[in-house]
Amino acid sequence: MTRLALALALLLVACGKPPAPAAAPSAPMVAVPLAGDDAASPDAPAPSTPNGIESKGAAPTGDFTFPDAAGWQKLEFHRFERPELGVSHGYRFAARGGQATVFVYDDGIEHIPDDVEAEVVSAQFKRAQAEIDYAGQRGMYKEVALQGERRVQVGAQEMLHAHYRLVMPNGVALGSDIYLFTFGGRFLKVRVSYEESTTPITAKGIEVLLEALVEATARPPQA
Numbered sequence: 001m002t003r004l005a006l007a008l009a010l011l012l013v014a015c016g017k018p019p020a021p022a023a024a025p026s027a028p029m030v031a032v033p034l035a036g037d038d039a040a041s042p043d044a045p046a047p048s049t050p051n052g053i054e055s056k057g058a059a060p061t062g063d064f065t066f067p068d069a070a071g072w073q074k075l076e077f078h079r080f081e082r083p084e085l086g087v088s089h090g091y092r093f094a095a096r097g098g099q100a101t102v103f104v105y106d107d108g109i110e111h112i113p114d115d116v117e118a119e120v121v122s123a124q125f126k127r128a129q130a131e132i133d134y135a136g137q138r139g140m141y142k143e144v145a146l147q148g149e150r151r152v153q154v155g156a157q158e159m160l161h162a163h164y165r166l167v168m169p170n171g172v173a174l175g176s177d178i179y180l181f182t183f184g185g186r187f188l189k190v191r192v193s194y195e196e197s198t199t200p201i202t203a204k205g206i207e208v209l210l211e212a213l214v215e216a217t218a219r220p221p222q223a
Contacts, residue, residue: 062186064104071095071205073175084108086186092142093205098194100209104186112185116151116158121180123189125160128178132164143167152206157214165196175199179210183217 015125066089068074076091084104093100106112111122136144145165151160159181166174173196180189190210194202 003100032042032049064186065216066102067212067216069209072100072209075099080105091209093194093202095205096176096194096198096202098192098198098202098205099128100206101143102190102213103189103191105189106186112184113180116160117180118182121160121182121187123164123179125178126190128180128189128191129162132166132176132178139169141166142169152179153208157183158215159210167187173197174204177206188213188217 035161064129071094073094074089075092077087077089079087084105084107086103087104088101090103091100093184107124115121135141143166147163147165149162154157159179162178164176166176168174174193175196176193180192192206
């Protein structure tokens with residue numbers, strides 16, 4: 001499998017999602033439009049602020065800034081047309097080509113508690129999992145296997161985590177993970193996928209990315 005083909009495959013892993021009813025906003029969880037209805041449209045115009053999130057109008061992202069993370073290259077930043085879907089930012093793991101998409105959004109929910117046990121958080125987590133299952137039903141993957149769900153602690157932040165084994169139609173096996181937590185009345189969701197054979201080294205890279213994201217959410221608002 002060429003580097004270009006693998007990159008495209010990983011990007012698809014991060015970007016496919018089931019359509020949501022017109023009346024209800026759909027969530028991110030990041031390139032599967034995990035953030036929602038039109039969450040990660042490849043045709044969306046590139047925004048003018050590649051590294052930060054503007055605080056304008058009803059955008060639910062406040063002044064959070066997507067951080068740099070050692071070993072990760074920052075890719076495209078995207079602001080969705082529907083404010084409740086928020087924004088997303090892509091990352092590529094330089095060592096082995098893994099890809100991650102980070103979504104920050106509120107899904108139109110007025111009160112989002114900082115508690116991974118809250119019903120609204122559980123619902124977002126289940127939706128992200130359903131999107132992966134739906135992608136498998138559409139033929140994007142030959143096999144979809146949920147291999148575990150758990151809570152993980154990254155610094156002071158608790159988050160939900162689901163790990164999948166995905167097999168592409170060409171037989172390439174991928175590891176794929178969902179991470180979800182809340183901060184400041186918003187959801188932060190991470191979708192990351194990588195060749196299964198690179199799991200040991202990529203797992204360390206994912207830890208670095210998560211630590212950078214947690215640190216960024218803990219920073220006080222800039223004046």
